Amino acid sequence: xxxxxxxxxxxxxKSGTSVKIECRSLDFQATTMFWYRQFPKxxxxxxxxxxxxxxxxxxxxxxxxxxxxxxxxLTLSTLTVTSAHPEDSSFYICSAREAEPNYGxxxxxxxxxxxx
Amino acid sequence: GENVEQHPSTLSVQEGDSAVIKCTYSDSASxxxxxxxxxxxxxxxxxxxIRSNVxxxxxQRIAVTLNKTxxxxxxxxxETQPExxxxxxxxxxxxxxxxxxxxxxxxxxxxxx
Numbered sequence: 001x002x003x004x005x006x007x008x009x010x011x012x013x014k015s016g017t018s019v020k021i022e023c024r025s026l027d028f029q030a031t032t033m034f035w036y037r038q039f040p041k042x043x044x045x046x047x048x049x050x051x052x053x054x055x056x057x058x059x060x061x062x063x064x065x066x067x068x069x070x071x072x073x074l075t076l077s078t079l080t081v082t083s084a085h086p087e088d089s090s091f092y093i094c095s096a097r098e099a100e101p102n103y104g105x106x107x108x109x110x111x112x113x114x115x116x
Numbered sequence: 117g118e119n120v121e122q123h124p125s126t127l128s129v130q131e132g133d134s135a136v137i138k139c140t141y142s143d144s145a146s147x148x149x150x151x152x153x154x155x156x157x158x159x160x161x162x163x164x165x166i167r168s169n170v171x172x173x174x175x176q177r178i179a180v181t182l183n184k185t186x187x188x189x190x191x192x193x194x195e196t197q198p199e200x201x202x203x204x205x206x207x208x209x210x211x212x213x214x215x216x217x218x219x220x221x222x223x224x225x226x227x228x229x
Contacts, residue, residue: 032215043205043219057214093159097215105150105217107159
C-alpha cells in the first residue's frame with residue numbers, strides 16, 4: 001500500500017531557532033499534501049494544503065510566515081517552523097493524497113516538536 | 117465550512133462486545149467519509165472509508181454506514197479485541213474544497229479483556 005515517510009519523528013529545539021520537517025510519498029505521486037497539528041487528546045487541525053509547484057493555502061488563523069511550506073516535487077513536501085517558541089510545541093502530521101483514480105489519503109507517522 | 121461532530125468522546129466495552137461511534141457533518145458537498153485509528157504517538161491509519169454513492173461498506177469486523185439525508189455516518193466494530201483500543205477519528209471531505217479532510221473530535225475506545 002501507499003507509504004508516507006515523515007522525518008524526524010521527534011525533535012527538540014531552542015526558542016528562536018527554525019525546524020524543518022520532511023514528508024515524502026515513497027511509492028506514489030502526491031498531487032496534494034496536507035499538514036496538520038495535533039495537541040494532546042485533541043483532534044487533527046488542518047494547517048495548510050499544498051499542491052506541487054504552487055503556493056500553499058493556509059487555514060484561517062495559521063501564520064504563513066511562521067509555518068513555511070514547500071512542495072517542490074510530487075513526492076516531497078516540507079514544513080519549516082520558523083523562530084520557534086514553546087507554544088509551537090505540538091505533534092505535526094503530514095498527509096499525502098494520491099493522484100487519480102485512487103484519491104486515497106495516507107498519513108505520515110508524525111513529528112513531535114518540543115521547543116525549549 | 118464543513119463541521120464534523122463525533123460521539124461519544126470515550127467508549128469502554130468488554131472484549132467481544134460491539135462498539136459504535138457516530139458522526140454528523142454539515143456540508144452537503146461532502147462526498148468522502150474515512151475512519152482512522154490512531155495509536156499513541158503515531159499518525160492516523162485508515163481503517164475503512166465510504167463514498168457518498170454507497171450506503172454501507174463492510175470489511176471483516178468493521179462496517180461503516182452513511183445516511184446522506186440525515187448527514188450521519190457511523191463506525192461499527194464487532195467482536196472487539198483489546199488491540200482495538202485506540203483513538204478513532206471520523207472525517208469528511210467536501211468535493212469543492214481541494215480535497216481537505218475535516219476531522220471529528222475523536223473517540224477513545226477502550227476494550228477491556
